Amino acid sequence: MNQLFITGIGTEVGKTVCSAVLIQYFKADYWKPVQSGDLDYTDSHKITSWTENTVCHPETYSLKLAASPHQSAKEENIQINLNDFELPKTANRLIVEGAGGLMVPLSDDVFMIDLIEKLDLPVALVVRNYLGCINHSLLSIMALKQRKLKLKYLILNGTFPPDTERVILGFIKEETGIIRIPEIDIPSKESIKASTEQLTKANL
Template sequence: MEAGIFITGTDTGIGKTVVTAGLVAALQQQGYNIGAMKPFQSGAVESNGRLLAPDLEFLLKTTELVADGYDLMNPVRLKPPLAPSVAAEVEGVEVDIDEVESAYNSLQQQYQSLIVEGAGGLMVPLAENFLIPDLIKLFSLPVVVVARPNLGTINHTVLTVKVARQLGLEIIGVIINGLKEEEAGLAEETNPELIEELVDIPVLGIVPYREAIGDDPEEVDLGKLIIENVDLEPVIEYLD
């Protein structure tokens, strides 16, 4: 396997980017030369005549990553907030997987290891006959699954892990993200143990919700948040 990990999720909008940025920041704080990649960004926004990737912009604000190599970190940017394959069809462009692989290989030469963030959930189509699992296999990376904390997450997480395994992917563990501690009930308390029992992989940590992340992400030390709430040892095993 390559040095690094791939971040996927049980759904869209569950904080994969927050977890990705937090892991990058945490590992940078511990002295690792960590790079990041968001190969596919739909819902890109235009600013000053340039198309920007919101997820990559968040990473640049909250980690020590710099904008040099922007097109390597995010080779595919599409405006429609749709599955990348659909967004590309709407825009009338063809996704070049070879270009994505070339960008990945270039980044691998620059960093000790990479944290790569997917798009949406596990079975999102990126190009014709090319889904997220195909990208993970192309990059030869193990997977961390990001899940939400509340009711329904057991079903989504178990399905994601079981399908990933059936497709031959290696799963490191699950990170539960966005726990609102003041609202947590019995479901939030029991979900982690049940997930571990049902799929026999560890829940690496539970990341609490922080409202400031959405309002002013630069004011939140995401690295510290991850270090305090996530077991990084299983991830570090895949960095060299």
């Protein structure tokens, strides 16, 4: 794994926590292309506080309003342009974290999945258990297949009922790796490191 784009089946499914675990595991750099809101404590700030010696590359867009990027940009009279995004130059491995899910709009007609396609990166899809997660997971997997984007990993974040997990895993190809990250109630260097050690034992 040299470069990987972390996305999710929706918002608040734990993309940043999962990014931190993978960053620690792969000893990778981090890049958040679009930060929408929470500029006093961005996802890059979280990664810095939860991992050890991680290089966080600057965001292409840092927007003040905590909302969908297209709305946040409009509030500041900004038009997000795909041509503005370029992968950071690094000799290290790189984890890229998106905002929300695949169909989060960057503008009225450009979506997060378009950014993934533009950057041409394999994808790790974060799934969390909630009512509706099967539908959101399968739709996300279908969208990636439709765009012919490689689903490198499916990340099961937290615990899942066996029936839910079985249906979701039955919808992916054998080439997709399964990563299980246990529930992390309070992210910290210690809890992230503990999860990383579990991945090491599982021979990711």
